[in-house]
Amino acid sequence: MELRQLIKERRSIASYQDKDVSNELIEDLLNTAIWVPNHKLTEPWRFVFIQGEAKKRLAEINRQVALSKSNSNSDEELEIVGNNAYQKIISVPFLFFVINNIHPQEKLREEDYASTSCLIQNFSLLAWEQGLSTFWKSGKLAYCEETAELIGLKGNERVVGQIHVGYPAKSQSPVPRVPAQERITVIN
Numbered sequence: 001m002e003l004r005q006l007i008k009e010r011r012s013i014a015s016y017q018d019k020d021v022s023n024e025l026i027e028d029l030l031n032t033a034i035w036v037p038n039h040k041l042t043e044p045w046r047f048v049f050i051q052g053e054a055k056k057r058l059a060e061i062n063r064q065v066a067l068s069k070s071n072s073n074s075d076e077e078l079e080i081v082g083n084n085a086y087q088k089i090i091s092v093p094f095l096f097f098v099i100n101n102i103h104p105q106e107k108l109r110e111e112d113y114a115s116t117s118c119l120i121q122n123f124s125l126l127a128w129e130q131g132l133s134t135f136w137k138s139g140k141l142a143y144c145e146e147t148a149e150l151i152g153l154k155g156n157e158r159v160v161g162q163i164h165v166g167y168p169a170k171s172q173s174p175v176p177r178v179p180a181q182e183r184i185t186v187i188n
């Protein structure tokens, strides 16, 4: 697929076919995705793949997050909310966290976050080329203490994204973007 087509057609899709995604494939895509511009070549990232029992534990954390946000007083409703949140995680074929070192200098912290964001976009495009959809998630689940403990987040690290990957079960229409021309200022 041509690069411009890949960039425009990539979509975040949250519903997946019941088809496995291998560690080897993700590792291979990440090995290409890491070729990003990176000031001072800090290579500040690492990746945590969540599988097996860990995925069940993450799903359980998501249940608790959803319950803590719900306003319902009905046990029946709360059970549905909790089970939906649990299933949302279980049904993701491949799930991993992208983690950054927190650089002591603010400028480099920002630049490290920028490089890692480029990496995630590279990864999403490479995945899309393989017929896979990705979903970058930055909700409470990615940042709560329970998740930090589960993924072994160290004191000098931060989560950049929780990334869901799978073969999409449906297509997704794009939300139109404002043409870049409308955001260009030319100063002569």
Ligand SMILES: Cc1cc2nc3c(=O)[nH]c(=O)nc-3n(C[C@H](O)[C@H](O)[C@H](O)COP(=O)(O)O)c2cc1C
Pocket: 010, 011, 012, 013, 135, 136, 137, 138, 139, 172, 174, 175
């Ligand atoms: C830093 C970042 C965090 C995001 N976090 C979430 C999220 O927590 N939940 C969500 O539904 N989408 C999240 N998204 C995905 C965007 O909602 C999505 O990219 C946007 O709707 C455009 O859709 P597209 O990716 O299909 O073009 C995130 C995207 C980025 C770049």
